[in-house]
């Protein structure tokens with residue numbers, strides 16, 4: 573198998589990252605420059621920029637025009653600072669650099685890729701090969717969808733994994749990093765390729781490029797990768813979700829994993845300080861707090877029920893009216909449910925204060941309370957409803973206005 577082939581045999585733009593994935597700067601000549609909307613698409617004879625493809629976004633960076641001295645060179649291209657490359661795309665083997673200004677064909681340029689961005693992507697993508705290779709090897713599932721953006725890296729598999737499987741995959745992936753396994757690039761001949769088993773095998777006309785991580789993976793891929801696994805640093809599988817009959821794993825690797833760890837650690841430390849316990853004890857502390865809160869709520873409701881039971885109510889023409897400070901709506905409903913039936917009177921409890929308004933529950937054995945709910949709504953700026961024997965709602969009115977409403981009602 574030939575380790576390197578002359579790339580022009582299978583792609584129109586020479587891809588410098590095939591030979592050296594760590595090339596940050598290079599020189600090239602502009603072949604064409606085509607306007608497209610607000611942008612210009614610059615074709616170079618060779619490039620280290622990776623074009624959007626296979627789930628990974630295109631490289632960004634800049635192009636600088638070499639060797640010009642005046643304001644405008646002979647070809648009509650302006651001289652000056654670097655020209656930003658906002659994206660890199662590919663069509664029919666030609667790689668296009670998206671820029672905001674015209675660069676005349678024949679111009680010699682220096683290209684510089686945004687290395688921090690590219691290295692981060694190489695860490696995520698190279699990790700994907702190790703994880704997918706392991707999933708394939710151990711469980712037989714294929715990676716059927718890969719998406720790498722600035723925010724997220726997701727891997728879709730066509731089979732279901734358990735949480736235990738994921739822990740195992742993550743551990744073995746990190747062992748691959750510790751072993752510092754090389755990432756090899758292979759360009760097999762057609763005959764060789766036919767006899768090799770590898771992931772993402774599809775029949776294509778041109779040269780197949782294989783990325784090999786010995787002992788872990790062999791996969792067709794055209795993206796730049798790290799030279800050896802130690803450069804990935806760390807692999808964390810941060811999420812697993814059911815997806816189209818299989819699972820979607822979200823990974824964070826290298827610098828992204830470290831940032832994520834920093835964030836998680838800061839949150840845990842903040843929580844730990846807030847609750848005055850070391851972070852190992854946070855779980856126990858939180859369950860204890862939840863129990864304590866439930867007990868306190870129970871106790872509060874018990875006192876509220878006792879308080880309501882003591883409210884004798886003002887009898888205004890067949891309605892026993894209680895106006896009380898804020899209490900739990902559940903407590904009021906229970907109170908009305910228990911006391912209204914058989915009392916021969918409608919029990920009305922308004923709970924709240926004059927500033928925020930009042931909630932209410934009214935229960936009765938007889939009569940159509942829904943008409944009363946409508947009338948309360950109209951007169952006391954409220955809303956509510958319910959059944960013939962039980963209505964509830966809220967009003968935006970004062971205690972005095974509520975009382976006045978019932979007094980006026982009785983005089984009609």
Ligand SMILES: [Zn+2]
Pocket residue numbers: 626697701792793794795
């Ligand atoms: Zn790949």
